[in-house]
Amino acid sequence: MSELTTLARPYAKAAFEFAQTADNLSAWSEMLSFCALAITDENLSEYLDNPGLTREQVADVMLQVAEGKLDEHGQNFVRLLSDNKRLDLLPAIARLFEENKAKYEKTVDVDITSAVEMSESQLNKVSERLSDQLGRKVNINSETDASLIGGMLIRAGDMVIDASVKGKLNELSDTLMIK
Numbered sequence: 001m002s003e004l005t006t007l008a009r010p011y012a013k014a015a016f017e018f019a020q021t022a023d024n025l026s027a028w029s030e031m032l033s034f035c036a037l038a039i040t041d042e043n044l045s046e047y048l049d050n051p052g053l054t055r056e057q058v059a060d061v062m063l064q065v066a067e068g069k070l071d072e073h074g075q076n077f078v079r080l081l082s083d084n085k086r087l088d089l090l091p092a093i094a095r096l097f098e099e100n101k102a103k104y105e106k107t108v109d110v111d112i113t114s115a116v117e118m119s120e121s122q123l124n125k126v127s128e129r130l131s132d133q134l135g136r137k138v139n140i141n142s143e144t145d146a147s148l149i150g151g152m153l154i155r156a157g158d159m160v161i162d163a164s165v166k167g168k169l170n171e172l173s174d175t176l177m178i179k
Contacts, residue, residue, distance in 0.1 A: 005096070008089040012096035015077060016104075022073075025101050029094075031066075031074040036094035038065050039087055048087060058082045107137045113145045114152040115164065130156065 019028035038044060044065060048058050059082035063075055070078065081087045102108060110130055112118070118126075123140055131138045134156065145153075149165035162168075 004089060004092045007086065008092035008096055011077075011081065011086065011089060012093045012100065015093065016097050016100040018073065019097075020104065025104070027071065028074070029098065029101060031070050031077075032090065032094040032097050034069045035062070035066055035074075035078065036091040038062070039090045045088075055082050055085065058087065062087060105137070106135070107139055108134055108156050109139045109141065110154060110156040112140055112142045112152055112154050113148065114142070115144065115146055115148040115150045117144055118142055118152075126152075126154075130154070134159075 015028060015032065016025075019025045039048075039062075044061075048061060053061070059079045062078050062082065063070070066074075066078065078087070081089065081093075110127075112123070112126065123142060127138045127140050138156075147166060149169075151164040151167070153164050153167065154161040
């Protein structure tokens with residue numbers, strides 16, 4: 001995984017810098033996401049790994065799959081990756097691109113798992129508090145998990161806030177086991 005990230009980083013950086021300069025971050029985000037999803041398709045990936053295909057043929061197949069989804073620069077990017085035998089890096093490139101985009105836009109994706117469905121006003125309050133704490137605009141993805149018993153679990157990048165009853169009970173259990 002880390003090797004793929006290391007190989008993908010210069011491509012992601014170049015794509016991000018180009019998209020930023022062209023004021024086209026959203027379009028590049030969509031193009032890279034589509035290509036990353038396409039390349040993870042087992043049938044397509046298996047077909048592209050055919051040693052009988054030239055790099056140009058591989059690029060042409062990928063461009064046919066992405067027809068109408070890529071602008072001229074996106075097509076050139078796919079050709080470059082194909083020429084360098086790096087199409088398999090597209091998922092890592094897309095992920096790194098999104099990380100760079102989030103840093104640039106000062107946004108952070110936050111996953112909130114709660115024991116019960118949260119109302120819009122509750123989500124807005126949590127969003128405001130997290131935004132103040134993190135100094136970024138917060139994009140919330142919310143889901144429910146009854147096994148938490150009560151409270152919520154918040155994940156934002158590397159940060160995890162476990163404010164669930166299940167988490168508190170686990171902490172209490174660990175504390176009692178130590179003594």
